[in-house]
Amino acid sequence: DEFGNYEKPMANIFSYAKLCNEELKQEFFLEEQIKILEQIDFEFESNIKLILQNIAKNKLGALLVENYKKSFEKNYAFIEQNFDENSMPSKDFWKYLEMSFILVKGEFLKDKNDFLIAAKNYAFKHASPYDFKLNMNAEKPKLDVNKSFRMTLIYLCGGLDFEGIAYSILKAFEDNITKISSLKAS
Secondary structure: OOOOOOOOOOOOHHHHOOOOOHHHOOOOOHHHHHHHHHHHOOEEEOOHHHHHHHHOOOHHHHHHHHHHHHHOHHHHHHHHHHOOOOOOEEOOHHHHHHHHHHHHHOOOOOOHHHHHHHHHOOOOOOOOOOOOOEEOOOOOOEEOHHHHHHHHHHHHHHOOOHHHHHHHHHHHHHHHHHHHHHHHHO
């Protein structure tokens, strides 16, 4: 089964050619979008160790987490050392971005701008589909982190670099906030 296996980098050097056109630079206006999200009063689980345990509850998820452990031993060890078994609900979207950073880099996000800069530096400006789902049906809206971090693991184990993951997360967030804003307006 090839699910979640790390792929070799692209062999064609021209595949990495950067887009030079300034019009293609992506700007993310996170502060405005986070304010919209704060008005919704949402929350999510922010203990990455518990999230990985939840992802591993089914066969494919367990295989994905196992591949992550093998391919990113340092990152997994960091998670094991720095997180316990206690739930940590959060409302801070920056915490969500930090958890993604921890999965990819195996360290805490020291500066919020590091995440934004990585997303802006992504060369291809094509977001990989990202399962960013804000469940509005519950009595209190929740961000389904199991689905979204499963996508982070899939892309990471599949060879997508941090810039691509950061870009895809922010693009999915932007698209979902646009939908939420239009729902609130109607």
